[in-house]
Amino acid sequence: MLPSKNLDDRHFEEMVEQAKNAIPKLQPEWGDHRHHDPGITLLEMFAWLMEMQQYYLNRITEKNERKFLQLMGVHPKNQSCATTDVTFFDVSEEAILPEKTRLFAGNLPFETEHSLVLVPASLERVLVHTESGTADVSSSNAHNGVSYYAFGQEPKTGNKIYLGFDRPLPVGKAVSIGLRLFEDYPVPIVPLTPTSLFVPSASLVWEYYGQNERTQELGWSPLSRVSDETMNLSFSGRVLIELDGAMKPLMFYPANDRPRFWLCGTLRAGRFELAPRMEKIELNTVSVIQRETFSQVWEFDATGQVDQMVVLASSLSYEGTVEVQCQKGQHWQSGWDQDEPDQAETGVFSYRVSRDPEQGTTMLRFGSAIPRGHRNIRVIAYRSDFAGQRYIGESSGLPHQLFRLNIQSILPETFVIQVARQVEGSPFPIWEDWSLVTDFDRSGPQDRHFMLTDADGAEIAFGNNEHGAIPERLEGMAGIRIISCQTGQGTKGNVQGGQITRFLPLARQRTTAQVTNPRPASGGSERETIDQAKRRMRMEWKKPQRAVTAEDYEVIALSTPGLRVARAKAIPLYKVGEMEASEKNAAAQMTVVMVPFSDQLTPLPSEGFLRTVRHQLEQRRLLTTEVHVAAPAYIKVTVFATIVVEPAFVDKKQMVLQALQRYLTPLDLHHPSTHQGKGWEFGRPVYKSDLYEVLNQIEGVLYVTDLWVSAEGTGIIRDEGGDIQIPRHALVYSGEHVLELVVERER
Secondary structure, eight states: OOOOOOSOOOOHHHHHHHHHHHHHHHOTTOOOOSTTSHHHHHHHHHHHHHHHHHHHHTOOOHHHHHHHHHHTTOOOOOOBOOEEEEEEEOOOSOEEEOBTOEEEETTEEEEESSOEEEOOOOEEEEEEEETTEEEEOHHHHHSTTOOEEBTBSSOOTTOEEEEEESSOOOBTSOEEEEEEEOOOOSSOOOOOOTTOOOOOSEEEEEEEEEEOTTTOOEEEEEOSEEEETTTTTTSSEEEEEEBSSOBOEEEETTEEEEEEEEEEEEEEEEOOSSOOEEEEEEESEEEEESOEEEEEEEEEEEOSOTTOEEEEOBHHHHHSEEEEEEEETTEEEEOEETTOGGGTTSOSOEEEEEEETTTTEEEEEESSOOOOEEEEEEEEEEOGGGTTTSEEEOOOSOSSOEEEOSOOSBOGGGOEEEEEEOOTTOSSOEEEEEEEOSOSTTOOTTOOEEEEEOSSSOEEEEOOSSSSOOOOOOTTOOOEEEEEEEEOOGGGGOOOTTOOOEEOOOTTOOOOOEEEOSSOOBOOBOOOOHHHHHHHHHHHHHSOSSBOSHHHHHHHHHTOTTOOEEEEEEEETOOTTOTTSOTTTTTTEEEEEEEEOOSSSSOOOOHHHHHHHHHHHHTTBOTTOEEEEEOOEEEEEEEEEEEEEOGGGTTOHHHHHHHHHHHSOSOOSSOTTGGGGTOSOTTOOBOHHHHHHHHHTSTTEEEEEEEEEEEESTTOEEOTTSOEEOOTTEEEEEOOOEEEEEEGGGO
């Protein structure tokens, strides 16, 4: 980054003195340099003007900094909303909580992000079935802070997890099961992005014990409708299941005290890099976000058929006011509700609104056919207490209009306003959407743009008909209104666990359910400042966006979304299986070797892991480069040694073994001092001299009299001195070392 020079580096007195010193050279006959001389007065005036110019040149305003950031493609981030999961308990009867059901942590509002079916069932037993038998882990699941392996410590195909409930789950309804994984590992998961591709390492199949709806037979039947947010236990999240038939009771060991109703998850294919450790499995779980929605918009495709129906599963539409618009060209026309017959002669389309209290849904049926189109039906729902605030005001038709709002902390990404305009020949004004912009610099006279500021309170600004259009003036009508508005409180939403304790069920809905958030909410942040945006820009500059050098490939591979990547090694001009080939034969080849984070001795990536990394690199490689993503080859190294030690050290063989195991390891995250916490260097030969050094550095070891090394693996070469050469994409790990410790006097 270029240094910021000080442009205001000369003061008034200095400039006057420099001008006086130049007079004898430029005008020798000018001899009076005192203040009363008119020429000196002019010099002082120009020096003052220059000082003022330099002062302003040296000052960069916030507006300038924003423009400079825009030139670099960086925009300060808006505030973000905190999220967490909540669990409902003490559910006495089945109930529906639609999307945007309101919850509270004190007076701080939250909303559900999805609909939830509250079921009165309880999870009583959790069993894990492996090759060695079936274990009851119900006690671990019931206590916080205790984790267990969902498919055993070494998951294999066919391993199962059983969930036993005290009563059957409802048929044909989406039941939510929350799965919370242990995630406190040294290597965190890189968060997924909207554009990232993630291929799960393993695949699961979910079944229920009951009556098959098709064959009417009793047994285990697969769940045909499963929505898995966990990506086959790759992340914490929810699994939404929908039963095709009724569950039936079953009793089997070790839960043979009484019959229960069972679900079963089976590891069908693939393998995990890291065995999933479960912290909690619980019913009636849904994700919530710290946000308050006052008005929302949905858009649908019109089929062009009579009696088309649209269904909304939202508490906002169920308990609020609903309005419908149809798009015609670039504007929107409002319809009329058939429950209001006084509007029946308007000549526009009609619709009828009905609500289903059992499902918590709002249904809209259109009486006449709306022309077929893409997203040309718009449904606007708003809260009743927002009805008086949604109309901002009446346009005066003058430039630079400002409208102050009574709402603060508005989320700009979901804020939408409409402006009414009178059309010749129409008895009613039409509504047009206006777009939110950060400034009017690129706005033309016809651009329907507005600005939103929220420093000391929300304020909407319009243009001057040169940069941004002016809303049309409509006599006696508030022609500017909000159709979508949400607010968030930023970091205030990061509440601690157990703080969300209250929710608002639907009207006329009676429920004894209680709610809590087992984990703290996270992700809430304030609007990014200019300084924070500049720091983020500098950090992003350091991250490679295109893979050119080997280091670029490694950095990009390590940041693959959805994975825990422990190590990545990019080897140019190399292809696995062609170790003896010359570099000319491997031209334009780049092999990236991946080591996943794992507690196994030889961490191996799954096919899904490699595909995910390959997609990450393919998007960023050079067009002329062929990229190969591969697993490392592992070489088993066994050391045979006779070691002379001090008499007090003769029984400390385990300490010597641990030193060799720490040295000959592919991944050593628990001992950062060893190879910078990375483990063995890719392709590095195993030298006997290095092993001598490792053993001689152990306290209590006097010297090593004899040392021999054996190696097992593909592509190894033993030279004349007994050193082991390994392939460039290989790592080593410890075998069963054979050590003999003797004391000095025995020799």
